[in-house]
Amino acid sequence: xxxxxxxxxxxxxxxxxxxxxxxxxxxxxxxxxxxxxxxxxxxxxxxxxxxxxxxxxxxxxxxxxxxxxxxxxxxxxxxxxxxxxxxxxxxxxxxxxxxxxxxxxxxxxxxxxxxxxxxxxxxxxxxxxxxxxxxxxxxxxxxxxxxxxxxxxxxxxxxxxxxxxxxxxxxxxxxxxxxxxxxxxxxxxxxxxxxxxxxxxxxxxxxxxxxxxxxxxxxxxxxxxxxxxxxxxxxxxxxxxxxxxxxxxxxxxxxxxxxxxxxxxxx
Amino acid sequence: xxxxxxxxxxxxxxxxxxxxxxxxxxxxxxxxxxxxxxxxxxxxxxxxxxxxxxxxxxxxxxxxxxxxxxxxxxxxxxxxxxxxxxxxxxxxxxxxxxxxxxxxxxxxxxxxxxxxxxxxxxxxxxxxxxxxxxxxxxxxxxxxxxxxxxxxxxxxxxxxxxxxxxxxxxxxxxxxxxxxxxxxxxxxxxxxxxxxxxxxxxxxxxxxxxxxxxxxxxxxxxxxxxxxxxxxxxxxxxxxxxxxxxxxxxxxxxxxxxxxxxxxxxxxxxxxxxxxxxxxxxxxxxxxxxxxxxxxxxxxxxxxxxxxxxxxxxxxxxxxxxxxxxxxxxxxxxxxxxxxxxxxxxxxxxxxxxxxxxxx
Numbered sequence: 001x002x003x004x005x006x007x008x009x010x011x012x013x014x015x016x017x018x019x020x021x022x023x024x025x026x027x028x029x030x031x032x033x034x035x036x037x038x039x040x041x042x043x044x045x046x047x048x049x050x051x052x053x054x055x056x057x058x059x060x061x062x063x064x065x066x067x068x069x070x071x072x073x074x075x076x077x078x079x080x081x082x083x084x085x086x087x088x089x090x091x092x093x094x095x096x097x098x099x100x101x102x103x104x105x106x107x108x109x110x111x112x113x114x115x116x117x118x119x120x121x122x123x124x125x126x127x128x129x130x131x132x133x134x135x136x137x138x139x140x141x142x143x144x145x146x147x148x149x150x151x152x153x154x155x156x157x158x159x160x161x162x163x164x165x166x167x168x169x170x171x172x173x174x175x176x177x178x179x180x181x182x183x184x185x186x187x188x189x190x191x192x193x194x195x196x197x198x199x200x201x202x203x204x205x206x207x208x209x210x211x212x213x214x215x216x217x218x219x220x221x222x223x224x225x226x227x228x229x230x231x232x233x234x235x236x237x238x239x240x241x242x243x244x245x246x247x248x249x250x251x252x253x254x255x256x257x258x259x260x261x262x263x264x265x266x267x
Numbered sequence: 268x269x270x271x272x273x274x275x276x277x278x279x280x281x282x283x284x285x286x287x288x289x290x291x292x293x294x295x296x297x298x299x300x301x302x303x304x305x306x307x308x309x310x311x312x313x314x315x316x317x318x319x320x321x322x323x324x325x326x327x328x329x330x331x332x333x334x335x336x337x338x339x340x341x342x343x344x345x346x347x348x349x350x351x352x353x354x355x356x357x358x359x360x361x362x363x364x365x366x367x368x369x370x371x372x373x374x375x376x377x378x379x380x381x382x383x384x385x386x387x388x389x390x391x392x393x394x395x396x397x398x399x400x401x402x403x404x405x406x407x408x409x410x411x412x413x414x415x416x417x418x419x420x421x422x423x424x425x426x427x428x429x430x431x432x433x434x435x436x437x438x439x440x441x442x443x444x445x446x447x448x449x450x451x452x453x454x455x456x457x458x459x460x461x462x463x464x465x466x467x468x469x470x471x472x473x474x475x476x477x478x479x480x481x482x483x484x485x486x487x488x489x490x491x492x493x494x495x496x497x498x499x500x501x502x503x504x505x506x507x508x509x510x511x512x513x514x515x516x517x518x519x520x521x522x523x524x525x526x527x528x529x530x531x532x533x534x535x536x537x538x539x540x541x542x543x544x545x546x547x548x549x550x551x552x553x554x555x556x557x558x559x560x561x562x563x564x565x566x567x568x569x570x571x572x573x574x575x576x577x578x579x580x581x582x583x584x585x586x587x588x589x590x591x592x593x594x595x596x597x598x599x600x601x602x603x604x605x606x607x608x609x610x611x612x613x614x615x616x617x618x619x620x621x622x623x624x625x626x627x
Contacts, residue, residue, distance in 0.1 A: 012291035013325055017298065039298050040584050069339075070331035219339030 001053070001131045001152055001165055004173040016063045020052055038063060051155045054163045057133060061114055064128065065215045071126060072118040072227040073215040078125055079108040081256040084183025085125040087116055087235070089213040092160070095190030098138040099248060101166050105146035106249045110172045111180060120223050123230025124179040129172050131165035139164045145245055182231040183259055185210060188248075189241040196247045199239045206237035272545075273586035275299035278309065279502060280547050282316045293326045295585060302583030303498045306330075307337030307380035315379070337380040344371055347386055347437045352471045354405035360398045362472055363389040363463055365442065365483060369474040370503070372466055377506025381499075385429065385438040389475075391460060392443040399427060399441065406433045415618060424448065445483050446490065449607040454486075454529040477511045478518075478525050485538035486531055492602030494578040494595050501579050504538050505546040512549075519554045527559045536562040541575050574598055 017039040023046055027033045033046040036059040043062060047055050065073055076089035077100035086108070090096035097113055104110045111127040119126060134142055134151070139162065142149060150167035185206050186198075210228055211217050217224040236255070242248040274296050277284055288296070300306040310330040313319050322330060348368060355362060363369075365387035370378035390398045403409075407430040409417070420428045426442040444456035462476035475483055484507055488500035512518040526535040536558045542548040543555075563571050577594035580586040603612055 012289070013294045013323065015325070015328070039302065041302075068328065068332050069335040070328050216335075216339075218343075219336055221339055221342055223335065 001150075001167050004168070004170045016060075016067070018056075018059060018063065020056055020059075022049065047158070051158050051163075053152060053165065054133070054155050054158055054160075057131060057165060060130065064115055064117075068117070069216050069219055071120060072217065072220060072224050074116040074118065074210060075114070075213045075215060076116040076210075077113045078111040078116040078180075079103045080111055080125075080127075080180040081108050081253075082260045083180055084256065084259055085111060085116075085180035086184045086186060086252060086255075087125070087182060087210075087231070088186055088188050089116075089210060090188050093190075094188055095138070095242075096188055097133055097135065098141055098190070098245070099188055099242075101132045101134060101138070101142045101149070102145050102245045102249055103252065104132065104166075104169065104172070105142075105149055106253075108252070109175060110168055118182075118227045118231055119179070120220070120227050123227055123234065124181060126179050127176050129168045129176050131167060134164050134166055136161045141245065142166060182235045184255060185232065185235045185237045186240045186252075187238070189239075190243065191241050192243055194241055194243045196242045196244070196251060197240070198251060201237040201239050203232050203237060206235075207232045273299060273581055273583075275303060275305075275309075275498075275581045275583075275586070276545060279312075279505075282312055282318055285313065285318050286321050288321060290323055290326075293323065297326065297329055299581045299583040299586060302586075303581035304382060304496060305380075305499050305502060305581075306333040307340075307382055308378075308499075308502065309380075310334045311337075311380035315376075334380065337382050340382050341371060343437075344368055344386065347432075347435070347439075348372060348472065350405065351386075351388070351402070351439070352469065354401045354407075355398065355471055358397055358401050360390060360394045360401070361460075361463065362398070363460075364466070364472060364474055365389055365445075366487065366503070369480065370506075372472070373474055375506065375510060377510060378503070381503070385440050387440045387442060389442045389445070389456075389459070392456070395427065395441070395443050399430070402430055402439065402441070406435075407431065407437075407439055408433055410438070419615065422448075425450075445486055447606045449611055450490070450605055451608070452486075452530050452533065454531055458529060459483075477507075477515060478522055479529075481507045481511065481522060481538070482526055482529060482531050482535060485534040489534040489537045490602060490605050492599045494598060495582045497579045498581045501542055501545060504542045505548045508539075508542060508548050508550070519551055520557075523554065523557050523559075532559050532561040533563070537571070537575065541579055544576065545579055 019037045020034055021037060022028045023033055023035045027046070032049040034049045034052040034055055035042055035046040036044055036055050044059070074089060076087050077096045078085050078087050079100060080086070088096045088099060100113045110129045110132065111125055112129060113132040115128055117126040117128055131152070139151065139154060143151060152165045154162050154164045156162045187201070187209060207228055210231065214224065217228070220227070274292065278296060297306065300309045306329070310333045313322070313330065319330070348364070351362060364372055367381055367383035368386045370381060409427070410429045410431045417428060420426065425444045425447045426440050430439045430441060445454055445459070446452055459475060459479050462479060463473040464476055466472045466474060474480065481504070484500070484503050488497065488504065491497065491500065515521065522535070526532050536555065539550050539555050543550050574594045574597055577588050577591045578598050580588070580591070607615065
């Protein structure tokens with residue numbers, strides 16, 4: 001999953017000192033468990049050893065969403081095309097991760113499948129590309145949608161059901177310091193058998209719903225409000241429901257083409 | 268000791284140390300500060316001393332995050348205090364803010380960036396019912412609903428069971444005195460109330476007098492059972508002592524006299540001793556010796572040194588000296604017998620142990 005990431009043995013400053021270890025005592029051997037440590041403290045209860053990789057990912061998300069407050073963090077998937085970011089906030093079950101994984105395999109660059117990081121200074125989106133989490137049916141859906149995608153072993157019976165992770169394409173990892181301008185805020189909803197709909201959403205509505213999905217809006221208060229309004233000002237906002245992934249992707253490709261057309265006309 | 272003090276301790280003694288820092292030093296400093304829960308305070312201190320220029324960009328991410336966190340925190344505490352005033356308006360219940368909330372609302376410079384979990388209030392015992400009812404009507408509900416817990420707090424402790432706001436989840440600890448009723452030291456709380464100081468232009472909210480603030484901070488820290496925040500408590504003491512000794516005439520004599528009057532010689536002795544030993548707080552020589560009866564001597568003093576010099580270090584494994592965990596455990600046990608005599612404590616602990624654990 002992390003083969004393409006650079007290891008920095010020479011580095012001597014780290015954002016988070018984390019480790020995954022088998023706990024001492026009986027549970028090291030009998031129905032073995034795994035524990036997540038942040039600088040030797042344990043924010044969570046141990047999980048069955050089989051869930052070690054999901055635990056690493058959840059732990060990393062926890063570190064970022066609780067400790068990073070120099071940016072606005074929003075619970076949303078985010079991908080980029082032609083310099084513009086497509087932000088997909090969504091409750092669990094809305095299909096945002098599935099949509100995100102499919103977009104990443106269709107020419108969109110992964111910024112993050114879980115944490116949209118907005119710069120307080122200029123509202124640009126900072127990438128945090130890590131393996132994309134897939135749950136339950138969406139694992140098979142993505143395997144079928146892009147047979148070349150590298151998907152991890154499945155951990156069953158986690159608190160979120162069966163969980164697997166999709167590897168981030170190498171090029172996306174290499175571009176992990178390239179920020180993007182917010183282009184669209186889209187609230188997706190997967191509804192089995194439904195036709196595709198893309199309904200424009202007022203900026204006010206979108207603003208409030210983005211705030212509801214933010215981890216640290218209340219901490220950042222005024223600075224957070226300014227960051228949200230920067231995102232909303234530069235974005236087209238929609239409510240979106242879909243059932244067929246291919247249709248959804250081509251809809252977003254159209255949006256991207258429209259936008260780059262606009263920006264070419266403007267110059 | 269001064270030479271091998273943990274990096275975070277050295278930082279608070281002399282923040283200029285960061286000017287020669289390498290990246291690896293920042294790494295350790297930030298981890299120790301995170302462990303001791305004082306990262307925002309460190310961030311503010313660096314800014315105040317104009318030392319941020321020496322911090323690498325990656326370090327600034329964490330320093331800015333910590334500052335934003337504590338500013339957000341400050342905003343919400345001030346709002347909670349505003350709501351407390353609103354709840355108690357016109358009820359003739361003077362409310363005294365204690366500790367973190369008091370330092371914050373009184374805008375004491377050393378407490379910039381101090382984060383804390385609950386808001387502590389002090390209310391006269393005979394007005395406790397009125398206060399509790401008014402807070403209840405405004406959404407703060409008692410969190411320990413079990414009858415035994417209720418009785419434990421109301422009969423033996425110095426505070427109501429924690430009150431939690433039903434919507435905002437803020438937690439208030441409402442005290443009527445500064446030590447459990449069952450503790451062996453018996454400070455007379457009417458003396459504390461006699462000296463309270465109004466917070467600027469707010470008719471409902473007060474703080475303890477500066478001298479009593481020091482004594483309460485000391486009492487709280489040295490009766491505490493959990494030392495994860497021990498270092499933070501020591502930083503408070505250091506800050507209070509430095510600020511008030513510069514502002515108040517004859518500060519040390521007045522402080523020592525007041526400790527005797529309130530039966531708080533022992534916590535004051537510990538406070539001055541360890542604040543000076545660990546953070547090099549300037550204390551005029553001979554002052555500690557002037558503290559009256561009740562201070563530990565001989566072997567006891569040596570044992571307490573061994574325990575507190577371990578437990579009061581920042582809560583990070585790189586700061587732990589040999590025996591640190593044992594020291595923390597012994598002080599945890601000590602905090603229980605300080606809270607109640609054995610004839611009450613033993614049945615209480617048995618009762619707690621036998622009670623079925625609540626499902627979360």
